[in-house]
Amino acid sequence: MRGEVSGDLLLIGEVTDVRGTKVKVKVYSQANEASVFYHGELVRGVSVGGYLRLPCGYDDVIGVVEGDYQQESRAVASKGADGREAPGSYLERYVDVSVFGSFSSGRFNRGIEVLPLVRSKAYLLSPKQLAAVNSPVEATGAGFRVGELVGHDGVDVRLPFNALFASHIGIFGNTGSGKSNTLCRLFTDCLGQRAGCGSSKFVFIDFNGEYTAKAVLCHDKEVYGPSTRTGAGAKIPVPPGFFFDVDMWAMLAKATEKTQRPFLKRCIRKAGAILEMSDPGAYLRGMVRKLLEDYCGCGPAFDEQREDLVRLFSLVPGVDVGSLERAIDSIEVYQKYNNALHKRDSGKLLYSPADVPEVFSDLCYESMDYSSLASDRPALLEFIARYRFIEAVRSHTITREHIAPLIQRYSAELREASKLYEPCISGFKSDVSVISLLNVNLEQKKIVPLVVAKTLYQFQKERGQNERGSSAHLVIDEAHNVLSYSSQRESENWRDYRLETFEEIVKEGRKFGMYLTVCSQRPADISPTILSQMHNYFIHRLVNDEDLRAISKAVSFIDSANASMIPVLPQGCCIVSGTATTYPVRVQVDVLELEKQPMSFDRDLAKAWGVG
Ligand SMILES: Nc1ncnc2c1ncn2[C@@H]1O[C@H](COP(=O)(O)OP(=O)(O)OP(=O)(O)O)[C@@H](O)[C@H]1O
Ligand SMILES: [Mg+2]
Known part of the structure; x- marks a missing residue:
């Protein structure tokens, strides 16, 4: 028998x-055990983080215990024979409960x-009721198990597919707290x-x-692992139209608005x-x-542009830079004849366009492989930019x-891009693609996710309106690399462009079926707009003050009992909060089988060193 109403094992106060x-419940003195047997199952007794059922008319109000304390009972204290009873003997236990559902x-x-009334009874939840509160899937249908409810042995936490995957998800926690495992667990299931359906x-x-x-x-994923060092590895x-997106390339080449951008656009x-x-x-x-003919009457310009010409012609496939340099060096400015160009060995002067074939004969410009140049987009774009630069400076x-720094940056970006991307109509071959940035340099690590996010x-957007069953899911582990708000190394324009792209996806993506999942160790670094627009949060252990503040600002409905647990959550344990749960729940996420785990295991150094 439990409590003052006989026969009800779960009645506690x-x-x-x-x-x-906010409701205060007086706990009966008989209800202080850590756990109770209920129809052969173990039910955890009243404690912080536990749930209580408060009947109210035909409904039952459900609340979570946020505080547990004792108070002196005044009625009893004043009753003592001499009025000086030891207060300890009259202490009563109370719990603060925050109600959230029914x-x-x-x-x-x-x-x-409805809210409970004073003197309403308070009950523990049976395992079945507990599962219904923590696994909304019981009510909504299709779902999967994520893990176990912390503190309640054997109570599954199941989340509904729809509410979880048709949403933006944020997974946060310090390094080693289990984020990658949680991410992998969700998507593996x-x-x-x-x-392969849908x-x-x-x-x-x-x-x-x-x-x-x-x-x-999954087994049928496609892995892209480009390398900026060697240019090897499958390209993304x-x-x-990627190389012809003026806005993006103006941003990547850091083109100034007034002079460089119009030039680049042309x-x-x-x-x-x-x-x-x-052709x-x-x-x-x-x-x-035409470029060579226009050197008629501009001899000195040729002298100044030697380097530019070498760079221009070396872009044509098959051109040998050594012979190219020799060919250009064989032509000089002849001051005696009005600064006209003059081929040293034959003495031929450039007076009219008709002289071009002979003066520039060593250059072999007529037989260069321009068709191959036209089929290599990055090389063609660099060629045109350098060509127009030479032409415009000369005239x-x-x-x-004003333009030289742009040309340098633009060609450097184009060369990097040619190692990373492959323009094609069909897009990603498989439904599941992993883009590994392990061999990509620091600068491109920030750019690739942006390019992928934009193109995806x-x-x-194009297919989302018509195909109602379609969706695109972009998952970014270590997302602080691309969503950080306060990076010192980059220009403000670039940062704004980067954040605006992701903010647009977070704000507008849902309508088209585009969902973002981000995983980060530093929620405080992530743009507050993005952080606050997530639908579901998985919060692992976080100890830094700024991170905790950022989380508490973004996830306003997290209760104080759960919030105070964040810095002390064990590995693999997280608070799940958002549209996929009815109330923030503390879950010990199931660990995946060894071969399915991400490559991020903790090292057992003591064993490796043979100590201890
Ligand atoms: N649910 C879990 N149960 C038990 N152990 C876990 C769980 N999740 C993770 N771990 C352990 O924690 C280690 C680190 O996990 P994980 O790589 O997921 O952390 P992380 O938060 O992604 O770290 P980082 O920020 O450095 O990438 C793993 O090697 C694994 O052994
Ligand atoms: Mg990780």
């Missing part, structure tokens, strides 16, 4: 105070319509049970090569127009001929110092 959603017609609903694309951005092993996530598919447009011609190779040959339409968002 009664309500003494109701102030809004059972109505056997179903659990988040939110409350999702991909396993989905088994038209969803999953793209994982993997900074450290943790998800590339065969059994991780991008849409055919170059990119020109390259696009050339590619649409029936781009022949057109390029004609352009080169004094631009100042060399564009792709999903």
